[in-house]
Amino acid sequence: MTKEDFVVHYPLLYHMAEADTWQSIRTLGLLSTSALLDLCGSVGEERRRIESQHRSQSTPLACGKYGTILIRDQKPMSDVALRKCLTSGMTPAEWYETLNRKVFFWVTEKRLNNMLGAYRGHEHMVLVLDSSKLLSRMSPSVTLSPINSGSARRKAAPRGSETFCSLQDYPFDVWRKKRRGVSNAIAELAVDWSVPDIEGLVIRIERRDQ
Numbered sequence: 065m066t067k068e069d070f071v072v073h074y075p076l077l078y079h080m081a082e083a084d085t086w087q088s089i090r091t092l093g094l095l096s097t098s099a100l101l102d103l104c105g106s107v108g109e110e111r112r113r114i115e116s117q118h119r120s121q122s123t124p125l126a127c128g129k130y131g132t133i134l135i136r137d138q139k140p141m142s143d144v145a146l147r148k149c150l151t152s153g154m155t156p157a158e159w160y161e162t163l164n165r166k167v168f169f170w171v172t173e174k175r176l177n178n179m180l181g182a183y184r185g186h187e188h189m190v191l192v193l194d195s196s197k198l199l200s201r202m203s204p205s206v207t208l209s210p211i212n213s214g215s216a217r218r219k220a221a222p223r224g225s226e227t228f229c230s231l232q233d234y235p236f237d238v239w240r241k242k243r244r245g246v247s248n249a250i251a252e253l254a255v256d257w258s259v260p261d262i263e264g265l266v267i268r269i270e271r272r273d274q
Contacts, residue, residue, distance in 0.1 A: 065208075065231055065232065065234045065236040066231070066232070067196075067199045067200075067203060067231060069236070070195065070199065070231060071195050071196045071199065073246045073249075074171040074172070074195055074250065074253075075194070075195055075196070076173075076192055076193065076194070076195060076267070077169040077170070077171060077192070077193040077194075077195050077198060077253060078169060078170040078171075078172075078173060078175075078176040078190060078191070078192055078193075079094065079167070079168070079169050079170075079190070079191040079193065080170075080176065080179055080180065080188050080189075080190055080272075081094075081188065081189045081190075081191065082134055082136075082188065082189065083187045083188055083189050083271065084189070085189060086189060086269060088130060088133075089191075089262060090262065090263050092130075093258050093259050093260035093261060093262050094167045094191075094255075094258060094259040094262050095167070095257075095258045096164060096165050096166055096167050096256075096257050096258060097114065097115060097135055097163075097164035097165075098115060098161075098164045098165045098257070099165075099257050099258045100125065100127070100133060100135065101114060101115060101125075103127060103130070104125055104126065104127035104128065104130070104133065105128070106125065114135060114164075115160065115161055115164050116157045116160055116161055117157065117160065118138055118141060118142060118143055118156070118160065119135065119136075119137050119138045120137060120138070120139065121137050122134050122135060122136050122137045123135045123137075138160070138214060139182075140182070140212075140214060140215035140216065140217060141214060141215065141216045142216065143156040145216040145217055145218070145220050146159055146216050146220075148220065149216055149220040149221065149222050149223055150222075150223060150224055151222050151223065151224035151225075151226070152224040152225050152226070154224045154225060159223070159224075162228075163213060163214060165256060165257060166207075166228075166254040166255065166256060166257075167254065167255045167257070167258060167259055168213075168214070168252055168253075168254050169193065169198075169252065169253045169254070169255075170251075170252065171195075171250050171251070171252065171253055172247055174247065175212075175251065175252075176190065180272055185273070186273070187271060187272070187273045188271075188272050188273070189269060189270070189271060189272075190269070190270040190271075190272050191262070191266050191269055192266065192267045192268045192269070192270065193262075193265045193266055193267060194265055194266075194267055195253075197264065197265045198255075198259070198265050199231070201265070202255050202259060203231060205255050205256040205257070206230070206231055206253060206254070206255055207228035207229060207230060207231075207253075207254050207256070208228070208229055208230075208231060208234045208250050208252070208253055208254075209227050209228050209229075209250070209251050209252040209254065210227075210239050210249070210250065210251055211223060211227065211251050211252075212251050212252065213227060213228075213251075213252060213254075228254060234250070236249055236250070
């Protein structure tokens with residue numbers, strides 16, 4: 065898949081963040097969980113608990129001059145479900161670590177709304193980004209996934225080291241035919257580690273309470 069093809073099909077990207085976090089995101093960029101742990105100097109058991117284990121609840125993290133940062137829960141996953149769907153010998157801890165090194169974006173508003181629905185009654189801030197600008201700057205760090213990588217319930221889709229593909233290696237036509245259309249051919253776009261200087265990529269900011 066080329067960058068141009070992606071932009072035609074998915075001109076906008078959507079990132080869901082905690083309400084009232086724009087100023088810190090504007091200053092620090094969008095940081096993955098692992099990048100946040102580095103920023104806050106988290107090590108040892110605290111880091112392992114957040115980065116390598118399932119988070120059943122959102123976790124507050126003390127971060128010096130940046131105050132307390134809330135790291136989102138992983139309620140739609142469990143070790144039991146992951147052991148049934150992980151491939152290539154990957155362990156649940158390795159899967160959590162893989163996800164925690166990425167910043168995630170939905171490629172359609174429908175998928176964003178599904179995620180917001182899981183947090184009904186909780187106000188969020190949604191960043192709507194220009195996909196062309198993000199890819200122009202970050203394409204070497206971008207991967208695509210055909211599944212919601214942060215959800216593993218009953219009959220979860222297989223996943224492992226092959227789940228996240230580079231833009232050029234992503235089998236777009238295969239998934240488009242399998243899922244009968246463009247809207248479901250890609251589930252997520254992820255950027256490794258962080259997206260710095262985010263302000264120039266943002267088209268608009270919305271406050272959403274699904």
